Amino acid sequence: MEFNFLAFLVAAIVPLITGFIWYNPKTFGTAWARVAEMTEEKMKSGNMAVIFIVTLVLSFVLAFMVQFLVIHEMGAFGMVEGDTSSATYQAFMEEFGGKYRTFKHGALHGAMSGLFFVLPILGINALFERKGWKYILINTGYWVLTIAIMGAIISGWK
Template identity: 55%
Template sequence: MEYFNPVAMFVAAVSAMVVGFIWYNPKTFGNAWMQASGMTDEKIKSGNMAKIFGLSFLFSFLLSIALPGIVIHQMGVMSLVGGDSSVALPSYEALLVDYGDAFRTFKHGAFHGVLTGVFIALPIIGINALFERKSAKYIFINAGYWIVTLAVMGAIICGWK
């Protein structure tokens, strides 16, 4: 079984950018985010957008590489043999025959993506924001983005076989 789908990972990384364009649009949370973060139009216009979007895509792709281990249960089974199925006992193959596609759905991937957002992204953003003296609004706008984004990314990575 192959659990690393490079096309799905690329699409998942692109999805993070798409969700960001929608989430931080002035018609959704963009204006509230600018106010909560202290961002101004001048600061936005002074940034190197090619660098910002290029690195954002790179970081999103790195997330998509890490997500299979979180959203695909069979990755845990694979870790039992160190990722090398050639050294596995026959019971490993039997397990994958029985459960190779179990929970490999878009819905299940989205579920694990949401859990990742709530239990990993939210605390990280919250801790940083507390020390940066940012508001609860700032925390919830940014954490909300990551919860939605990780749900979409998890759905793509888990469901796309």
């Protein structure tokens, strides 16, 4: 399997760009701050350099894992434990190799991952944190969009 480092790097930047837009006061930022109980004082208390660097590192880890959700060939590669000379792998690649490596397909699987992984996780956390549906939907919406864009980049950029 080929590894497109540039695609992963670009995909890792997506959460920062999407977050800048999504959590901007002109979009969902004001509503999010209210339901998250985030004050101006709390926002200014963090070390922004550390927050952005750690976010970028974690985003790269996320981008690396997204490939397993959006690229079907990764499943075949894992199934044969990396033995690309395997007849099973060769047959799969001959029939399906590259067939679903599109931006559209990656976005679909990314969005599905957001809905079926992120929503339950954030929803459960929010219930125990006594946060409401607005909090859940704002944060889940961000992640569904973000992972859809990441999936599109990773799947479609060959």
